[in-house]
Amino acid sequence: MRISELSERTGVPVPTIKYYLREGLLPEGDKRTPRLTEYDDRHVRRLGLLRVLRDVGDVPVEGLKRLVAAAETRGTVHDLFAVAADALAPTPPAPGPGRAETRAMADAIIAHAGWDRVREDSVDRDNLAATLEMVGSFDTHPRDPAEIAPYVAMADRLARHEIANLDDHKDRVGLLEEMIVGQVVFASVLTTLRRLAEEHHSHERFAEDQRD
């Protein structure tokens, strides 16, 4: 198909497709004549993934590049997922004075959860440490880092469910896509549902409460 049809089928505008081609995020099409380049289902599929990552996951271009590179290298599916985890993770905020201590706490939380397959240099170890640092630094509304415990159990349940539900008939790129889409989409679903549930449950406790 031509680039115009590719755009129509995927809903991605032609200028965006050209940008992805320039950035190497989309493989070149098959150049039949100087004025006709053919695109195929691989392009449709890749654009579907890029659309979700940009629209829902808010993944920056650098992250997209790392994900595409990982999808194209060899290694186990587990290795591929580890690269994806780092690509999807935000850049950890610069460490404050308490970071060494909270990094040790983060490592202890991960060890205590039994997540011993998480790489020592996983970006999310630092993200967890940064959050713990922030949680402890609130002067006006301090939070106890121990509050994190119930979320660990919940994350474990979620992850088991999601890994177990991946479709075994897919190839490695298909599994990557499914994992990412699931992670990104259902993170947004869960955040929305949780706000809805809090609106409901706040009624039970605060329906009549007009405190100063």
Add this chain to the structure above:
Amino acid sequence: MRISELSERTGVPVPTIKYYLREGLLPEGDKRTPRLTEYDDRHVRRLGLLRVLRDVGDVPVEGLKRLVAAAETRGTVHDLFAVAADALAPTPPAPGPGRAETRAMADAIIAHAGWDRVREDSVDRDNLAATLEMVGSFDTHPRDPAEIAPYVAMADRLARHEIANLDDHKDRVGLLEEMIVGQVVFASVLTTLRRLAEEHHSHERFAEDQRD
């Protein structure tokens, strides 16, 4: 205290404090002389909240304004939380052709969850509908909207836990701050923990798997 001390105590730069004052996000200080304005603990506290909302919650200035306005109006704490839910919710993406149907699905999910205190015009009803529309529109990696069910149960448990744990000694603004900080911080905690847990659990299934 002077503005310079306010900046030191909160870690918020002076130009940002001046910006918040201009935007009405921070109440005016007490003008003692033309060159000396006094700030107090209310300012420290408000800046703490604004810092978290901007740094962690990524709440745009318009959302900050609605939150501050809600904190200053009368009404029950439940009403206040409803305004906060809308301020924290992203703007729903423009509806596609399937939106009427997915909005009905979203309403059914909320009703089935028993969340009958959620306002009819809650922004998150449309966010849920938009997500369902997107989930159903994936050509290359379709997801069944029924996959949302386990997340509903999880969101319900999370919300009960968080509402029940709010400190009853706080005033209305204190409760609002605590609820928002909890929601924003622990949404980010949960997303990080879930990526860590997926890295671990993917090892069980895919450690040796080098599929094409």
